[in-house]
Amino acid sequence: MKEISVIGGGSWATALVKILTENKVHVHWYVRRHQQADILNQKGVNPDYLQGTKLDATYIEASTDLEAVISKSEILLFLVPSAQLPAIVRNIDTDLLKEKFVITSIKGTVGENNDLPSAFISQTFHLGEQHQAMIGGPCHAEEIAGNRKTYMTLCSANLPFLRRIADWFTTPYVRVQLSADLLGVEYAAIYKNVVGIVCGMAKGLNYGDNFMAVLVSNAIYELEVLLSGVGASTNRMGCSQYLGDLLVTGYSAHSRNRTFGELIGQGYSVVQSQTIMSMVAEGYYATKGLFETASRFGLNLPLLNTAYRVLYNHMPVVSEFKLLERNIK
Template identity: 40%
Template sequence: MNTSLDTVPRVAVVGGGSWATAIVKILCEQSVKIRWWLRKPEDVAHISHYHHNPSYLTDVQIDTHKVEAHSDLKYVLSEADFVVLAVPAAFVQSALQGIDSEDLQGKVIVSAIKGMIPERNILVTDYVEQYYNVPPEQLCIIAGPCHAEEVALERQSYLTIAGYQKETAERFAALLNCRYIKATVNTDLYGVEYAAVIKNIVAIACGICHGLNHGDNFQAVLVSNAMQEIKCFLDTRFPLQRDVNSSAYMGDLLVTAYSQFSRNRTFGNMIGRGYSVKSAQVEMNMIAEGYYAVQSLYQVNQKYGAQMPIMEAVYKILYEKKSAQKEIDKLRKQLS
């Protein structure tokens, strides 16, 4: 790679959480220039002075020769070739408030968000395309089994960059490949993105079942049925020849369903143990994307009618305040 100042890739990262911090760490393994938007000016000042995020993955050292932290989003976006969105889906609209289509013109937009825009019930890539006039060919997503906490520890991880245009996805994947990250590409943009949304809902279901003291045998059956549920929805919504057993689909599902780092599983576990939604959210102090996504997906699926009993059980528990024990008992009879 030519590393002259004129040809070094320029990446804007939007978001100050653990996943955004992990992405910045990965990108710093390459010859890049990064502008990193964080909402709080005090976090920007801390990173600039002490070279680490004061709130998330605090052990990750930030190379400030490559990274410029800033709280002015227009400035962060102004010279970027790639823009990585890494804020919770519920905050995308507020995070991007104040920018317009011109600010994203000619840039590749990469969503690292595994959720849907609440109330609008659309994917993040749909939102960027519809409201900022970004062509589908300039949209990508980051998916695959890759928890931020393991990136911080430099444990071997695998990412999938999905995009309509393979060459565009390959360009961004090249910026992520390093000694502890292997990044591959996939052209099933919407299939991979929806699978990433659904797996968070499944992780909540797994957490609920764990909180209710269901064992490993049941969890395995739940996850295998969930994979069928994901395939059913994708085949109904976006019919396409795809291998749902690959890491972009199944791998992402497995790590979210079982990992100690899964905030969606943690959230579900608290619900299964009797916490209210509000009390679980307050105690976690982190966003479980599946909570918002299940309402959006439930409403979307009213149109398509895919058979999704796990998703429906989670929706009824979280939004209709149904008994977790009773809904999981009903679900048990539908699984095979």
């Protein structure tokens, strides 16, 4: 029997469970609330996210017992916000993950060391690279929910494992690609959320399409600088899992990071923006983690610097964008 344990109950988790259950993969699903688990098991609907999406409850076993869910499958899929990951893993017995395969799709750095999510889990549970994988984009949950054409990338040094599970994520509307570049794709997936926030700020400040094109062009260059700086390859940066993910996050109305940035650009504070959205914008945490990483490597990334100064140094967004205008070309 094909089965997987999913940790996380948000929009992205719901979209991936939709794909998995359509492919008759049995999903052991950890969620935080008993009511949410009951409704998922009985009706195949997530009451908190993508409520209009019907899931095949035949293949769902939702539970609030984290260790029970993990013990049910040899393959784990972590889909929690990066800020919540340390608290989640603290509740897991290290022995439970021995010889398991761990897939992540978390778009922010983790902890004081600003680790990649895959690296954080690997170090915590002593997993080798053959037992690690991640899912890259561009993949908005809302479009998957609506069966709209999507390209998804599975990344791991263990290509036989990826080939084994590729069909689990493949549907008539999802095309799956395989990559061995976990480092590059994971950093790109995190950086694109910062770009989404900066593009949103520009929209909130009423900049037009001409400036937005310059902004995104510079973001592409910054991504290349970042990947080179951390030791990742930039040979295939034009592919969808790098550039495509950045573009959709910068331009799409589905991007919660763009929405968050737009609120900031309109004059709302960080706390006000988070309250209005009532959803996690991973780019907020990613900005701090990547800024500290870029500083450690001596990288000059004007868009990232702008996001950091506005979000964490509480600098006025208008004056920061005037400065940014002089630092991009």
